[in-house]
Amino acid sequence: MLKSVTTVLITLFFLSFNYSQSSKIYGSFESNAVYYQENEEENYENKLGSNNYLNIKYLFNSNWNIEVQVESYLPKRLQSYSDSFENTHLSTLSVNYSKNNFNMSIGSIYDQFGSGLVLRTWEDRQLGINNSIWGFKTSFDAENFNLKLLGGWQKKGVGISSGKIVGLDSNITLFNSDTKYQNLIFGLSYVGRFEMPHYVSYDFNDLTNLFSARLDYFSDKFYLEYEQVIKSEDGIIQFGSISNEFVKKGSAHSLNLGITETGFGLDMTFRRLENMPLFSDRFEQGEIYNESNVNYLPALTKQHDYQLANINVYESQPNVSFPDPELMKSGEIGYQFDLYYDLKKGSNLGGKYGSKVSLNISSWYNLKGQYAYYPSDYDTDFIGFGEKYFSEQSIEIRKKWSNKFDNIFLFINKYYNKRFVEEKSGEIKSQILVIDNTLKLNNKKSIRLEIQHLSTKDDKKNWYGYGLEYNFNYNLSAYYNSIVNYQNFDDDKPTFYSIGASYNKNASRFSISYGKQRGGLLCYGGICRYIPEFKGLSFSINTTF
Amino acid sequence: MLKKIIISCILSLIAYSSSSQKFIPDLGLKTLNGESIRSVEAINQNGFTIISFWATWCIPCINELDAINEVISVWSEKEDITVLAISTDDSRSKKRVKPLINGKDWVFDVISDTNQDFKRAMGVVGIPHTIVTYKSEIIHRRIGYTPGEEEDLFDVISNHKK
Numbered sequence: 001m002l003k004s005v006t007t008v009l010i011t012l013f014f015l016s017f018n019y020s021q022s023s024k025i026y027g028s029f030e031s032n033a034v035y036y037q038e039n040e041e042e043n044y045e046n047k048l049g050s051n052n053y054l055n056i057k058y059l060f061n062s063n064w065n066i067e068v069q070v071e072s073y074l075p076k077r078l079q080s081y082s083d084s085f086e087n088t089h090l091s092t093l094s095v096n097y098s099k100n101n102f103n104m105s106i107g108s109i110y111d112q113f114g115s116g117l118v119l120r121t122w123e124d125r126q127l128g129i130n131n132s133i134w135g136f137k138t139s140f141d142a143e144n145f146n147l148k149l150l151g152g153w154q155k156k157g158v159g160i161s162s163g164k165i166v167g168l169d170s171n172i173t174l175f176n177s178d179t180k181y182q183n184l185i186f187g188l189s190y191v192g193r194f195e196m197p198h199y200v201s202y203d204f205n206d207l208t209n210l211f212s213a214r215l216d217y218f219s220d221k222f223y224l225e226y227e228q229v230i231k232s233e234d235g236i237i238q239f240g241s242i243s244n245e246f247v248k249k250g251s252a253h254s255l256n257l258g259i260t261e262t263g264f265g266l267d268m269t270f271r272r273l274e275n276m277p278l279f280s281d282r283f284e285q286g287e288i289y290n291e292s293n294v295n296y297l298p299a300l301t302k303q304h305d306y307q308l309a310n311i312n313v314y315e316s317q318p319n320v321s322f323p324d325p326e327l328m329k330s331g332e333i334g335y336q337f338d339l340y341y342d343l344k345k346g347s348n349l350g351g352k353y354g355s356k357v358s359l360n361i362s363s364w365y366n367l368k369g370q371y372a373y374y375p376s377d378y379d380t381d382f383i384g385f386g387e388k389y390f391s392e393q394s395i396e397i398r399k400k401w402s403n404k405f406d407n408i409f410l411f412i413n414k415y416y417n418k419r420f421v422e423e424k425s426g427e428i429k430s431q432i433l434v435i436d437n438t439l440k441l442n443n444k445k446s447i448r449l450e451i452q453h454l455s456t457k458d459d460k461k462n463w464y465g466y467g468l469e470y471n472f473n474y475n476l477s478a479y480y481n482s483i484v485n486y487q488n489f490d491d492d493k494p495t496f497y498s499i500g501a502s503y504n505k506n507a508s509r510f511s512i513s514y515g516k517q518r519g520g521l522l523c524y525g526g527i528c529r530y531i532p533e534f535k536g537l538s539f540s541i542n543t544t545f
Numbered sequence: 546m547l548k549k550i551i552i553s554c555i556l557s558l559i560a561y562s563s564s565s566q567k568f569i570p571d572l573g574l575k576t577l578n579g580e581s582i583r584s585v586e587a588i589n590q591n592g593f594t595i596i597s598f599w600a601t602w603c604i605p606c607i608n609e610l611d612a613i614n615e616v617i618s619v620w621s622e623k624e625d626i627t628v629l630a631i632s633t634d635d636s637r638s639k640k641r642v643k644p645l646i647n648g649k650d651w652v653f654d655v656i657s658d659t660n661q662d663f664k665r666a667m668g669v670v671g672i673p674h675t676i677v678t679y680k681s682e683i684i685h686r687r688i689g690y691t692p693g694e695e696e697d698l699f700d701v702i703s704n705h706k707k
Contacts, residue, residue: 028669062571065570110662112636115636141581173579183578218577218578218579223578256640258643261647263648264648265644265645265648266644267640267643296635298636298637300637302602303637305603305604336640338640338645339648340645340648340649342648342649342650357648358645358648408604440693443693446691446692471691471692474693477691504687504688504689506686506687507686507687507688542670542688544566544667544668544669544670545566545668
């Protein structure tokens with residue numbers, strides 16, 4: 001298998017020579033390697049690890065194309081990725097046909113229905129997620145109507161799931177007016193997961209059904225998106241097993257509305273999830289690599305780019321979990337508000353160059369209701385706020401002081417219930433302050449200084465951090481950054497740092513860094529996984545060709 | 546093992562130097578208002594298009610688009626330029642796109658690439674990733690953004706016709 005894959009790849013590369021003028025072949029290559037000096041992952045003894053991804057697309061003609069992705073984990077995967085990633089394997093292979101409004105694909109299927117509450121298959125290399133469906137998809141796209149049908153087995157590591165997935169999605173534009181801009185779209189989706197019992201017969205069906213209905217309205221200055229999902233009865237996983245005694249339905253409600261006009265934007269989101277996770281293999285619930293997720297249930301909080309703002313990050317709580325009689329949860333309910341405002345140039349607050357302000361408020365809670373630990377059961381209120389999981393209020397101000405100097409000011413007030421979110425102990429209240437300053441020295445050279453502080457009396461106490469970045473020109477940058485848990489005397493003031501450089505040239509980027517990385521939750525796009533601490537030399541290359 | 550890694554790197558560099566994607570694939574995309582649009586129709590067929598892959602949580606991406614927004618009216622007096630901002634925000638942060646572009650008063654066309662299908666079709670690995678097309682042909686692409694780099698984009702555009 002490996003030999004044939006290698007042969008296909010080499011052939012495709014040589015074809016790239018022959019077809020470079022017509023550009024029928026193109027793709028990307030990414031390699032991330034680490035030489036570990038110290039690492040804390042158990043059973044990871046390799047000094048060197050690397051994850052490599054080669055993606056190639058070949059266009060036969062205007063109707064037919066093929067996509068191939070080969071991944072190599074040599075000599076071993078990077079630590080914190082799933083053990084199933086080893087050696088070299090074919091991770092994506094799809095043959096696609098498209099003509100007029102009709103599309104058909106066989107092989108690895110990446111798609112999303114609605115907002116993903118019932119189905120999302122995608123790839124996120126930083127999180128080690130590639131949950132594509134190995135099967136077929138056919139779709140028809142007209143101007144005011146589209147229909148999709150797909151089915152198959154889900155990719156799970158280097159293999160496929162035991163459960164089968166089938167899905168149907170349709171959207172119809174009910175009203176569209178160009179004179180006074182208005183657009184009304186109605187959508188329906190179905191996803192079924194069929195998985196035979198594991199040696200035992202259960203009362204609930206092998207087929208679990210999810211139905212979604214959506215209504216989206218857009219006008220010039222107002223929009224509203226509503227989605228409701230119903231999930232059929234399924235056994236709840238408790239301590240790694242399922243019983244006929246704890247079988248529940250699930251549901252999701254998501255409402256998003258906003259008002260926008262020039263220089264102003266307000267968005268409000270309300271969401272309620274009850275027993276909503278769906279895995280292609282039931283018993284994968286709770287596994288840390290997110291390998292068998294069929295639907296996408298991200299945390300609806302603001303995603304931050306700064307290191308100290310990414311400590312105690314909220315992870316959505318769609319599951320039913322009863323670890324002890326004092327900790328019983330069946331989902332989450334909450335809201336999020338975002339406000340963006342442009343302080344105009346020349347105004348009193350905006351100053352000569354103007355300023356941009358953004359506010360974010362979010363709060364998430366357990367579903368309020370009656371809970372019984374043994375025999376396990378619950379009955380929730382439709383609208384009711386139980387124990388608070390997480391809340392955050394943040395303000396970000398971007399201010400340009402002159403043509404050469406600007407800065408970003410960010411303040412966050414955060415509450416994190418570690419007991420309910422991570423099922424450990426403690427609650428953490430913290431405040432984070434970030435000031436990010438950029439000074440342009442000339443058209444090509446610039447220097448950036450970032451200062452951060454996290455204040456808390458809880459958990460591991462206070463942190464400070466700083467970063468210095470120098471851009472020699474458009475291509476070459478170097479940086480040093482560090483965060484210090486300076487009040488954590490129990491662990492002897494843990495210090496994490498990184499020094500590195502990167503070189504960009506057109507569609508290629510090379511970077512090298514050395515440092516000690518903090519362990520903890522790594523979150524992208526609202527999905528998190530735990531990564532262990534390590535110290536070592538990192539190297540990465542990515543290029544698009 | 547090491548041999549395989551070296552071979553992989555060499556092959557990718559050969560491919561990089563010998564071949565490149567010249568055209569935008571014809572894919573179905575969605576505007577922020579849920580309207581369908583073909584990728585090839587979104588490109589300026591008579592002039593230049595700056596295609597910027599970005600996300601609401603990506604600070605360098607926003608810095609780049611803020612910087613382009615400051616100068617695009619001046620550029621447009623000299624050249625026929627369309628800016629197409631491809632939001633790769635998934636359903637978690639997509640809600641923030643419309644308020645953000647209005648709050649920032651950006652004047653660009655914004656396309657929603659919620660499941661990152663267009664990003665995947667264009668071979669984009671990380672963001673910001675910026676592509677410049679002239680009459681639908683790709684003439685330049687680059688990864689990352691450093692302050693002032695937008696001027697380099699305009700140099701690429703200005704020098705292309707020479």
